[in-house]
Amino acid sequence: MSPSAAIVGVGKTAQGTLPGATALGLQIAAVKGTLADSGLDKSEIDGLLTQPGTTAPEGAYNYLRLGEALGLSLRFGGSFAMGGATCLASLQMAAHAVSSGAANAVLCVFGDVARSGGSKFDRAAGWGDSWGIWGMFSAAANSAMTARRHMHEFGTESRHLGEVAIASRRHASLNPDAVMRAPLTMEQYLASRFIVEPLRLYDCCLISDGAVAFLVTTLERARDLRQRPVRVMGAAQAHSPETIGNPDWWYMPHQRLAIEQVYAQAGVGPADMDFAQIYDNFTISVIVWLEQAGFCERGEGGPFVEGGRIQLGGELPVNTAGGNLSESYMQGWLHLVEAVRQLRGECGDRQVPDAEIGLVTGRGMTLNCSAAAVLGRG
Amino acid sequence: MMDYLKPLPTITDENEPFWSGLEHGELRFQRCGGCGHYRYPIAPVCPRCLAVDFVWTPVSGRGRVFSYVVFHHAYHRGFAADLPYNVALIRLEEGIFMFSNIVGIGNEAIVCDMPVMVDYERVTDTITLPRFRPVLMP
Ligand SMILES: [Zn+2]
Numbered sequence: 013m014s015p016s017a018a019i020v021g022v023g024k025t026a027q028g029t030l031p032g033a034t035a036l037g038l039q040i041a042a043v044k045g046t047l048a049d050s051g052l053d054k055s056e057i058d059g060l061l062t063q064p065g066t067t068a069p070e071g072a073y074n075y076l077r078l079g080e081a082l083g084l085s086l087r088f089g090g091s092f093a094m095g096g097a098t099c100l101a102s103l104q105m106a107a108h109a110v111s112s113g114a115a116n117a118v119l120c121v122f123g124d125v126a127r128s129g130g131s132k133f134d135r136a137a138g139w140g141d142s143w144g145i146w147g148m149f150s151a152a153a154n155s156a157m158t159a160r161r162h163m164h165e166f167g168t169e170s171r172h173l174g175e176v177a178i179a180s181r182r183h184a185s186l187n188p189d190a191v192m193r194a195p196l197t198m199e200q201y202l203a204s205r206f207i208v209e210p211l212r213l214y215d216c217c218l219i220s221d222g223a224v225a226f227l228v229t230t231l232e233r234a235r236d237l238r239q240r241p242v243r244v245m246g247a248a249q250a251h252s253p254e255t256i257g258n259p260d261w262w263y264m265p266h267q268r269l270a271i272e273q274v275y276a277q278a279g280v281g282p283a284d285m286d287f288a289q290i291y292d293n294f295t296i297s298v299i300v301w302l303e304q305a306g307f308c309e310r311g312e313g314g315p316f317v318e319g320g321r322i323q324l325g326g327e328l329p330v331n332t333a334g335g336n337l338s339e340s341y342m343q344g345w346l347h348l349v350e351a352v353r354q355l356r357g358e359c360g361d362r363q364v365p366d367a368e369i370g371l372v373t374g375r376g377m378t379l380n381c382s383a384a385a386v387l388g389r390g
Numbered sequence: 391m392m393d394y395l396k397p398l399p400t401i402t403d404e405n406e407p408f409w410s411g412l413e414h415g416e417l418r419f420q421r422c423g424g425c426g427h428y429r430y431p432i433a434p435v436c437p438r439c440l441a442v443d444f445v446w447t448p449v450s451g452r453g454r455v456f457s458y459v460v461f462h463h464a465y466h467r468g469f470a471a472d473l474p475y476n477v478a479l480i481r482l483e484e485g486i487f488m489f490s491n492i493v494g495i496g497n498e499a500i501v502c503d504m505p506v507m508v509d510y511e512r513v514t515d516t517i518t519l520p521r522f523r524p525v526l527m528p
Pocket residue numbers: 422423424425426427436437438439440441
């Protein structure tokens with residue numbers, strides 16, 4: 013069932029390297045920006061969902077600490093961690109909370125000082141006996157396993173990964189708020205050093221300081237507010253708790269399950285999308301998501317990204333603000349902000365003409381869970 | 391032995407038979423008493439049939455490289471001297487997937503789906519790690 017909910021405000025802080033900032037301080041700034049954007053008074057907020065950043069010492073208490081700072085009284089709330097899927101899982105929960113009447117208006121917030129705070133994303137996965145025994149460390153390594161298998165099975169090449177990095181950078185160059193705006197050529201991409209082969213430096217997302225927030229309320233309430241509402245046509249999550257016990261672990265079958273749900277809820281398919289904001293912790297992630305979301309067949313994601321197809325002006329503009337790779341690494345939260353702004357027509361040089369409907373995806377917790385949403389112009 | 395700076399398993403009641411098997415040159419896994427499914431990573435219950443009972447069962451040690459990566463960055467200081475080093479995801483004949491390292495050939499010679507056989511490397515007085523070595527097809 014599609015929830016009756018809308019995103020009525022978005023906010024973000026400066027991004028990149030913000031010395032002296034704290035995750036909490038950035039979260040507060042993002043919330044204030046969101047309230048101002050929406051025109052909704054703080055007294056109407058009765059829901060708060062947060063993703064604690066890697067540098068938030070209060071962990072699961074993050075929403076209480078933020079709620080205290082903001083002077084909120086809540087009847088719906090919590091902090092939870094699904095990594096890069098948390099943003100859209102929060103959207104799903106917020107949308108159902110306002111649809112059902114469990115809350116009137118839900119703020120969703122992420123903030124982190126991962127860059128200044130020295131977060132490394134270098135942990136080895138695995139339960140009990142860590143995969144680190146064999147040297148299997150870092151988020152990059154899991155995605156590199158996927159990339160290598162994808163290359164072997166389907167003939168995907170390094171230059172396909174490069175196309176994703178180049179498209180992100182081109183879009184970031186049109187985004188004054190992006191961290192990495194210098195153009196990237198295929199020659200530069202192919203000459204960049206390997207981190208975990210086959211992934212190179214430019215295949216990896218940034219590590220950033222910053223915060224992002226958005227506000228969800230009912231479609232009915234949304235009609236009287238400052239911004240043109242953005243409708244939550246579908247929002248879903250999916251998980252594959254098994255790790256390497258599942259032969260398809262590397263291909264992330266939960267992504268397909270999340271996508272099928274949001275298309276069914278929204279009554280749409282891939283051909284209806286004017287753009288896609290796709291989770292891109294590493295370039296290979298975009299290629300696999302394009303396949304899982306039905307923009308092309310399994311294994312065809314490499315050729316699909318060629319020829320500017322995923323760039324502005326192409327058949328399916330992807331990550332129009334630059335994504336995790338070039339805009340800033342806010343664990344996918346900026347992907348939602350960009351989708352909202354595209355649907356409001358606020359994106360200036362990088363605006364997708366007449367954007368009416370778009371897909372947003374997120375994925376987290378090694379390769380094990382995902383969330384997705386279809387958003388539409390209200 | 392020389393100081394071993396890489397992570398080592400923490401031996402528990404649950405995983406001790408896995409690691410002591412390797413000491414004796416045997417790669418073994420929990421095989422479900424209910425349905426015969428091999429469990430790995432080591433687990434307290436069968437994810438297929440939820441049976442608790444199992445038997446530690448030796449496997450062939452034969453498998454194929456499902457995927458592999460080469461680290462050019464040391465995320466852990468214990469591996470700094472090994473750069474560039476490989477980690478491979480091995481699919482054993484019995485269907486089990488496990489991470490390990492390919493030994494006996496250069497990183498550039500590794501390819502997905504190449505047949506491999508388990509090899510044992512004693513890394514401390516009490517721990518032997520399973521690694522995999524390419525086998526020539528007849
Ligand atoms: Zn069983």
